[in-house]
Amino acid sequence: MKALSDLNAGEKGKVKTIDAEGELKQRLFSLGLRKGSLLEVKAMSMAKSTMEIEVGTTLLALRFEEAKRIGIETL
Amino acid sequence: MSELIIALVGQPNVGKSMLINSIADARLKVGNFSGVTVEKAEVSFTAQGHAIKIVDLPGTYSLNDYTQDERVTKEFLQHEHYDLIINVVDATNLERNLYLTTQLLELGKKMIVALNMMDEAHKEGQCIDHEQLSSILGVPCVKVSAATKKGIGKLLNRAIDVSLFPLEKSKLIYSDVVEEEIGNLASFLDRKHYPSPLSSREIALRLLQEDPSTYRKMHEEPIWVELSSYLKEALEHLYVHYETKDVAEIFAEERAAFAKGAVVETLSCKKCTSQTVTQKIDTVLIHPVYGIPIFFFLMWGLFQVTFTLGSIPMDWIDAFFVALGNYAKTIFGEGELGSIIADGAISGVGAVVMFLPNIVILFLGIALLETTGYMARVAFLLDGFFHRFGLHGKSFIPLVTGFGCSVPAYMSARTLKNDKDRLITLFIIGFMSCGAKLPVYVLFAGAFFGQEHAGNALFVIYLAGAFIGLLAAKFLKLFVFKGADEPFVMEMPKYRLPSLKLIWHTVVSKAIMYLQKAGTFILAASLLIWFASNYPKYPDVAASFDQKIEQASDEALKVEYENEKSKVLLEKSFLGKIGKSTDWLFAPLGFDWKMTVALESGLAAKEVVVSTLGVLYALGSDVDEGNESLIAELQKQIPLASAVSFMIFVMFYLPCLAASIVFTKESGGYKYLAYLFVFTTIIAWILAFIGYRITLALS
Numbered sequence: 001m002k003a004l005s006d007l008n009a010g011e012k013g014k015v016k017t018i019d020a021e022g023e024l025k026q027r028l029f030s031l032g033l034r035k036g037s038l039l040e041v042k043a044m045s046m047a048k049s050t051m052e053i054e055v056g057t058t059l060l061a062l063r064f065e066e067a068k069r070i071g072i073e074t075l
Numbered sequence: 076m077s078e079l080i081i082a083l084v085g086q087p088n089v090g091k092s093m094l095i096n097s098i099a100d101a102r103l104k105v106g107n108f109s110g111v112t113v114e115k116a117e118v119s120f121t122a123q124g125h126a127i128k129i130v131d132l133p134g135t136y137s138l139n140d141y142t143q144d145e146r147v148t149k150e151f152l153q154h155e156h157y158d159l160i161i162n163v164v165d166a167t168n169l170e171r172n173l174y175l176t177t178q179l180l181e182l183g184k185k186m187i188v189a190l191n192m193m194d195e196a197h198k199e200g201q202c203i204d205h206e207q208l209s210s211i212l213g214v215p216c217v218k219v220s221a222a223t224k225k226g227i228g229k230l231l232n233r234a235i236d237v238s239l240f241p242l243e244k245s246k247l248i249y250s251d252v253v254e255e256e257i258g259n260l261a262s263f264l265d266r267k268h269y270p271s272p273l274s275s276r277e278i279a280l281r282l283l284q285e286d287p288s289t290y291r292k293m294h295e296e297p298i299w300v301e302l303s304s305y306l307k308e309a310l311e312h313l314y315v316h317y318e319t320k321d322v323a324e325i326f327a328e329e330r331a332a333f334a335k336g337a338v339v340e341t342l343s344c345k346k347c348t349s350q351t352v353t354q355k356i357d358t359v360l361i362h363p364v365y366g367i368p369i370f371f372f373l374m375w376g377l378f379q380v381t382f383t384l385g386s387i388p389m390d391w392i393d394a395f396f397v398a399l400g401n402y403a404k405t406i407f408g409e410g411e412l413g414s415i416i417a418d419g420a421i422s423g424v425g426a427v428v429m430f431l432p433n434i435v436i437l438f439l440g441i442a443l444l445e446t447t448g449y450m451a452r453v454a455f456l457l458d459g460f461f462h463r464f465g466l467h468g469k470s471f472i473p474l475v476t477g478f479g480c481s482v483p484a485y486m487s488a489r490t491l492k493n494d495k496d497r498l499i500t501l502f503i504i505g506f507m508s509c510g511a512k513l514p515v516y517v518l519f520a521g522a523f524f525g526q527e528h529a530g531n532a533l534f535v536i537y538l539a540g541a542f543i544g545l546l547a548a549k550f551l552k553l554f555v556f557k558g559a560d561e562p563f564v565m566e567m568p569k570y571r572l573p574s575l576k577l578i579w580h581t582v583v584s585k586a587i588m589y590l591q592k593a594g595t596f597i598l599a600a601s602l603l604i605w606f607a608s609n610y611p612k613y614p615d616v617a618a619s620f621d622q623k624i625e626q627a628s629d630e631a632l633k634v635e636y637e638n639e640k641s642k643v644l645l646e647k648s649f650l651g652k653i654g655k656s657t658d659w660l661f662a663p664l665g666f667d668w669k670m671t672v673a674l675e676s677g678l679a680a681k682e683v684v685v686s687t688l689g690v691l692y693a694l695g696s697d698v699d700e701g702n703e704s705l706i707a708e709l710q711k712q713i714p715l716a717s718a719v720s721f722m723i724f725v726m727f728y729l730p731c732l733a734a735s736i737v738f739t740k741e742s743g744g745y746k747y748l749a750y751l752f753v754f755t756t757i758i759a760w761i762l763a764f765i766g767y768r769i770t771l772a773l774s
Contacts, residue, residue, distance in 0.1 A: 035328075
């Protein structure tokens with residue numbers, strides 16, 4: 001299984017695991033990022049520090065450290 | 076009939092502020108508005124004979140108090156009195172918005188869902204069956220568009236209707252697994268005839284959600300002995316089914332599933348072209364290579380426009396106040412009364428009002444950044460860079476707001492979750508020069524760098540301030556506020572054309588606030604400065620000079636004596652004494668006592684720096700050239716190196732009184748204000764000293 005941070009711009013995936021604690025997990029949930037949600041990587045910032053992903057109808061910005069905690073099944 | 080209190084709740088970027096603006100504008104009675112809603116704002120008006128108060132709460136993705144401003148919303152909803160919730164929902168992003176709606180339904184209050192941005196949803200080809208959605212949620216859903224003002228009247232009518240009828244319990248239904256456990260617990264409570272104002276279902280639900288207060292209450296009841304074993308069993312079932320022992324996660328999944336189900340049943344997409352425009356713009360604006368240069372170019376443009384465009388009406392205003400001062404002297408004479416009006420009130424207030432055009436342009440630029448959705452992109456672009464300095468990408472928003480005014484900036488730092496990140500951000504917000512410091516820079520840049528370079532000088536000043544701020548943040552992160560980093564997870568809202576009305580509103584209210592401050596606080600401060608610089612009187616000294624002037628043989632000598640007289644008298648005044656007793660602190664920076672006093676009075680408000688200079692240099696100016704502008708006066712009396720070090724000191728020292736109070740409140744104690752004072756003063760002094768020495772060496 002890959003981590004979200006391994007994906008490149010334009011790649012799609014399905015969330016398998018989220019390794020996060022209480023509040024962060026809740027925040028990811030409320031933004032629509034949870035087990036089973038489909039996502040697409042849209043853009044990376046310079047030096048690969050942050051990435052933009054699309055989940056459902058929402059665009060999210062994530063830091064790579066957070067993206068590493070999200071397990072993905074590539075589609 | 077008592078007032079109907081409506082709480083306006085919704086996720087961020089769903090147009091709550093715009094909606095409240097549309098509602099209130101129609102009634103022409105508006106409360107306080109701030110750029111970003113971080114405090115609750117209130118609007119009162121009457122409709123159909125009902126007194127109505129709408130409370131606009133900060134946007135929140137869920138009721139989990141992740142950040143401080145979300146806590147404000149949660150606290151209000153749980154503990155304050157209100158009659159009705161209007162849940163504002165972005166119709167173009169229904170599923171995620173309904174997640175919050177499900178949490179609101181659990182509060183068991185009267186509620187209406189306002190499906191906002193329907194016009195946009197239509198354009199994107201989305202059809203929402205709002206009647207179907209009403210029956211699924213068990214609360215009325217009204218289609219509105221704050222932008223085109225459609226459905227606003229209907230929304231108010233429904234709100235009044237709902238408030239008049241008794242509460243109907245919502246129909247939030249969970250999955251079969253959860254419902255079964257709720258049913259088991261509820262039927263046990265029913266069998267025991269457990270008396271409670273809450274229904275058995277509600278108690279059961281709260282127990283399953285591990286609500287602490289419900290637990291505390293039930294724990295004291297005799298029924299607890301039996302109940303606890305039922306509860307344990309119910310939770311075990313859920314744990315097994317959901318493969319997790321985190322109840323919060325189980326219910327989050329439940330809510331998400333409910334929201335998804337509701338969307339599937341109510342939303343039909345005709346062409347679904349959503350996001351394409353936003354994504355096209357994003358390919359340019361957050362481009363890995365061009366993104367950051369584009370951002371710097373936009374900021375540079377903003378400061379250029381602030382200076383060049385702003386300087387045109389500035390000259391008119393300046394000329395107007397000079398003429399007004401001279402006119403006042405012809406009416407009230409050259410005596411005390413004429414002096415207090417012309418040299419005190421008019422030159423002090425005029426020096427501040429002069430900068431209104433610059434302030435308006437700067438706030439307009441910041442309002443545009445905020446409302447278009449570009450701010451979030453910049454946070455995305457800069458997070459990697461900021462992170463290296465111990466800051467968070469989201470710190471960018473309070474920092475940019477700080478270019479306008481530190482007060483809302485301190486408040487908007489609440490969107491940062493981690494306390495240490497928040498404190499670091501709070502400490503360096505003052506380094507982002509606020510709008511009130513702008514007059515000082517415009518004045519000095521105009522006087523010492525000439526009109527053609529002043530815009531660039533401004534840009535460099537702001538950039539340098541920001542850069543030193545970053546270094547200071549790194550220092551704080553390394554040595555003071557050590558700790559784990561806050562995760563960076565944020566929504567990138569859709570690009571939207573800003574509502575002209577909302578921007579107009581923001582800018583006008585900022586301009587009015589600025590003028591009010593000039594007319595009250597600055598006026599009082601100017602009069603105080605005038606008094607302190609004119610008293611005590613020294614008739615003997617004045618008389619001896621008058622004698623010398625009378626005996627002087629030629630005109631040049633007369634003028635010289637005249638100048639010396641005002642200089643000596645000024646130095647002997649209260650203000651002169653204050654300045655002289657403290658100017659040893661600033662002598663290494665090349666300040667004279669007038670600059671020292673201006674800086675000290677600037678602790679009250681940064682505009683006072685300019686108004687104090689206005690009063691002091693108007694008094695000290697030559698009689699022949701009394702109508703010369705402040706800029707020319709400064710050029711004559713202040714050396715370049717002192718001017719540079721003065722500007723640097725102003726860039727970094729303690730923010731104004733109002734901001735300091737807000738800082739104390741947001742940081743959590745006077746202790747931090749004391750730290751801030753020491754921290755900023757040391758940095759300001761050292762950098763001003765370096766700037767002074769370098770300029771001296773170069774010139």
